Amino acid sequence: MMKIGRDLATENLVKGQSVYGERLVRKRGKEFRVWEAKRSKVGAALQKGMKIPFKDDAKILYLGVASGTTASHISDLTPKGMIFGVDPAPRVLRDFLLLSETRSNLVPIFADANRPEKYRHIVPDVDMIIQDVAQPNQSQILMKNVNMYLKKGGLAFVAIKSRSIDVTANPNKIFSEFKHAVKGLELIQEKRLEPFEKDHMALLLKK
Numbered sequence: 148m149m150k151i152g153r154d155l156a157t158e159n160l161v162k163g164q165s166v167y168g169e170r171l172v173r174k175r176g177k178e179f180r181v182w183e184a185k186r187s188k189v190g191a192a193l194q195k196g197m198k199i200p201f202k203d204d205a206k207i208l209y210l211g212v213a214s215g216t217t218a219s220h221i222s223d224l225t226p227k228g229m230i231f232g233v234d235p236a237p238r239v240l241r242d243f244l245l246l247s248e249t250r251s252n253l254v255p256i257f258a259d260a261n262r263p264e265k266y267r268h269i270v271p272d273v274d275m276i277i278q279d280v281a282q283p284n285q286s287q288i289l290m291k292n293v294n295m296y297l298k299k300g301g302l303a304f305v306a307i308k309s310r311s312i313d314v315t316a317n318p319n320k321i322f323s324e325f326k327h328a329v330k331g332l333e334l335i336q337e338k339r340l341e342p343f344e345k346d347h348m349a350l351l352l353k354k
């Protein structure tokens with residue numbers, strides 16, 4: 148990962164491929180994809196200074212992978228790893244399936260993350276869970292998957308959108324309730340995602 152101007156960028160694993168219309172930039176003989184922070188909550192958290200260690204051989208369970216905008220950058224960062232992307236929405240998962248045909252470290256899983264036992268036959272124990280599901284019960288979804296898949300010492304990145312949990316409540320109240328609900332995990336870092344996303348918070352937690 149490197150900085151190009153104000154943006155972060157990842158070295159492109161698939162030369163010439165732009166996944167979601169992001170700019171490709173050549174630097175020192177290598178090709179990089181600009182990571183648009185307004186299109187990716189992990190990208191926004193990194194821009195806000197969160198330090199997320201991505202090991203190049205990490206196994207990652209991604210809940211709410213959608214069409215793979217963010218997962219594509221994580222794919223660049225983990226060339227020897229594997230990203231298991233879960234989503235129950237057929238339209239977006241179809242796009243992720245097409246993306247996975249071009250990148251061997253992506254595995255699409257058509258499933259609901261409320262039922263983690265449904266993908267036990269595909270997903271091994273993982274080093275990291277990323278969750279971006281924008282659901283009212285997302286703390287329960289996270290804990291079920293952490294309990295079933297995350298290795299001890301593993302990390303969980305969570306994006307919380309307060310309006311998806313309660314439209315009327317004060318975002319700070321939602322964020323502190325979320326932290327309370329996952330208090331079995333150690334809170335490593337937290338960042339508000341403004342100006343990239345309004346009323347969002349990202350947490351990095353450790354098991």
Ligand SMILES: C[S@@+](CC[C@H](N)C(=O)[O-])C[C@H]1O[C@@H](n2cnc3c(N)ncnc32)[C@H](O)[C@@H]1O
Nearest residue numbers: 211212213216217234235236259260261279280
């Ligand atoms: C904000 S989008 C994710 C964007 C994606 N993380 C990215 O940055 O490229 C939220 C996604 O969560 C998915 N989702 C909602 N409920 C879910 C559940 N129970 N299990 C897994 N995914 C879910 C939605 O289908 C949607 O694709």
